[in-house]
Amino acid sequence: MSHDKIATLHIVAANKFNTNIMIKNTLAIASDHGGFELKQILAQYLREQGAEVTDLGTHSLESVDYPDYAAEMGKWIESNADKKGIIICGSGIGVSIAANRNPRVRAALCHDGLSANLARRHNDANVLCLGARLIGIETAKDCVNQFLSSEFEGGRHKTRVEKLS
Numbered sequence: 001m002s003h004d005k006i007a008t009l010h011i012v013a014a015n016k017f018n019t020n021i022m023i024k025n026t027l028a029i030a031s032d033h034g035g036f037e038l039k040q041i042l043a044q045y046l047r048e049q050g051a052e053v054t055d056l057g058t059h060s061l062e063s064v065d066y067p068d069y070a071a072e073m074g075k076w077i078e079s080n081a082d083k084k085g086i087i088i089c090g091s092g093i094g095v096s097i098a099a100n101r102n103p104r105v106r107a108a109l110c111h112d113g114l115s116a117n118l119a120r121r122h123n124d125a126n127v128l129c130l131g132a133r134l135i136g137i138e139t140a141k142d143c144v145n146q147f148l149s150s151e152f153e154g155g156r157h158k159t160r161v162e163k164l165s
């Protein structure tokens, strides 16, 4: 196993068992109806840890169209360039496709803490996409913790990320 992979596993293991990760971030959260309940849970979880959370909707279980909320997230990222967002739909797929249509957004659909960790370290992702119907609450919290506590590594990854724009 490569040193890089071992280091990744150590970081993920350390964070996984740290239940006191303080998330002093300012961030936005959004969802469609499929992600509404998980959005509410994660927003409360983040606020309890000291995060300032802007809720871009939706605000009920009434059926809505995920591209509208992904577009709102894109606008928020445009005016909060150094900040991060979390967006949720049933599978996470719709919001990830839609969010990435904004050139300022690097949205990553993650299903576990390691993918969220790598989305930050290697891809400098600024929007985390989650599928509320595919992952449980604890896994979603792992994804959020990793996404908000991991830093972009730059170097060779910077060259690659710059080619995305």
Ligand code: RB5
Binding pocket: 032, 033, 034, 035, 066, 089, 090, 091, 092, 093, 094, 095
């Ligand atoms: C809504 O039913 C569902 O299609 C949506 O939340 C999402 O999973 C689309 O990708």
